[in-house]
Amino acid sequence: MLGGLVLTGCSDGGDDGKRPDGKGSTSTSAAPTEASPTTASPAPTALPFVPDPKRAPKTEADARRIALAFVAGPDAWGPDYVKRTPHLSDPTYWPVLGADCSWGTGTRPDTVLYSVTAYSEIPADGALGNLRVAATVTVHRTEADADWEMAGTLEESLRCPDQKLRDGERISGLISLGNPFGIGGNFTAHDSLGERGTYLNDAMKGKQFYGWYQSRIGQVTVATVVKGAPGYSEQETSGTVGTATAQVQALVTMLHRAEGELEVQS
Numbered sequence: 001m002l003g004g005l006v007l008t009g010c011s012d013g014g015d016d017g018k019r020p021d022g023k024g025s026t027s028t029s030a031a032p033t034e035a036s037p038t039t040a041s042p043a044p045t046a047l048p049f050v051p052d053p054k055r056a057p058k059t060e061a062d063a064r065r066i067a068l069a070f071v072a073g074p075d076a077w078g079p080d081y082v083k084r085t086p087h088l089s090d091p092t093y094w095p096v097l098g099a100d101c102s103w104g105t106g107t108r109p110d111t112v113l114y115s116v117t118a119y120s121e122i123p124a125d126g127a128l129g130n131l132r133v134a135a136t137v138t139v140h141r142t143e144a145d146a147d148w149e150m151a152g153t154l155e156e157s158l159r160c161p162d163q164k165l166r167d168g169e170r171i172s173g174l175i176s177l178g179n180p181f182g183i184g185g186n187f188t189a190h191d192s193l194g195e196r197g198t199y200l201n202d203a204m205k206g207k208q209f210y211g212w213y214q215s216r217i218g219q220v221t222v223a224t225v226v227k228g229a230p231g232y233s234e235q236e237t238s239g240t241v242g243t244a245t246a247q248v249q250a251l252v253t254m255l256h257r258a259e260g261e262l263e264v265q266s
Contacts, residue, residue, distance in 0.1 A: 047190060051218045052264040063113030063139035064091075070222065070257045072135035072250040074120040081246075084119035084132065093117070101160035111145035112138060122229075129204055129229030135250050136223045143190075143219045150191050150216050154178050157195050168202040171210045188255055189215035199227045209234040213251050218262060222254040 057063040068088075074081035094115065096106030108115065115138040122131040140146040156163075157174040164170045174197035179186040186192045192215040199210035208228030215222055224247050228234065 047188070049217065049259050050264045051262050055262050056219065057113055057139055060113050064116075066220075066258075066261055067114050067116045067137040067139050069261065070220070070254050071116050071118045071137045072120075072222075072224065072254050073118050076135070076250040076253040077120055077133055077246045078249070080122045081120045081133070082123065084121045087119055089115075089117040089119075091116070097156050097160060097163065100164075101162060102164040103166065111141050111148075113141055114139045124229075128231035131226075131229040131232055133224065133226050133247070133250070135254065136221075136225075137254060138221045138223075140219045140221070146216050146219045146221050147191065149221055150178070150193060150214065153195075153214055154193055157197075161197070170200050171197045172200065173197045174210075186215075188252065189217055191216040201227075204230055206230065211247060213247060215251060215255055217255055217258045220258050220262070222251060222258065224248075224251045224254075 057066055071088075073087070074083055091114075092108065094106050094108040094112075095103050098104055115136065117134050117136040119132070119134045121133065122128070124130040138146070138149065140149065154176050157176040161174045162170065162172040163174070174195055176193060176195040178191065178193040192213070194214075195210075195212040197210045199208040201208070208230070210225075210227055211234070212225045213223065226247050
């Protein structure tokens with residue numbers, strides 16, 4: 001997944017949830033020689049995750065329990081991150097991208113059992129601005145419903161490459177890329193996507209980076225978002241190839257939690 005996510009070109013979001021806050025490079029190496037052979041490990045042909053129908057959430061109460069258990073708090077992002085206030089989104093919060101490419105609050109679809117966003121940050125300190133991040137877990141009724149959410153997220157950046165998050169905040173120049181399992185380095189989720197663009201905040205000087213990563217395991221989608229801040233480079237939070245960065249680390253943490261809760265137990 002690191003390869004697939006870090007190499008994608010990519011979007012944030014209502015209170016800061018699905019969007020308002022919370023919906024590459026190449027290298028060369030010497031060829032192996034007879035004196036120093038190199039054996040590459042074969043890529044996996046299937047996701048090592050078998051869902052257990054008996055453990056799948058079927059009610060809002062079940063979905064709420066596992067969503068709160070899965071969602072990544074500051075501990076999953078890194079030692080410098082702390083909880084924002086409020087830390088968790090309102091249970092009724094559901095962001096919607098309008099026809100005018102502005103984010104607003106809508107009604108949670110019937111296909112969604114529960115969704116929660118956890119907001120974290122590195123507080124401003126001298127020349128370093130307030131770096132805000134968020135993680136979202138959405139539990140759908142079915143795998144097909146979750147798949148439609150992934151498709152809808154990709155469509156949003158195509159329809160609205162420039163989006164208003166809220167008054168004084170916007171993102172522009174969004175580009176996105178989807179990677180089903182086995183494509184683009186995605187070997188840890190049924191589906192994954194990345195969005196990247198420019199984050200603009202009237203309270204900050206200059207342009208900042210913006211990144212949104214999202215993955216699906218069965219009927220669950222997980223997402224992480226980073227809105228850049230002065231004093232931080234994109235590499236420090238979105239990373240470089242081969243580096244376990246904060247954003248990918250938080251995403252993979254949620255995927256592992258989902259697998260541990262929902263897979264068949266041996």
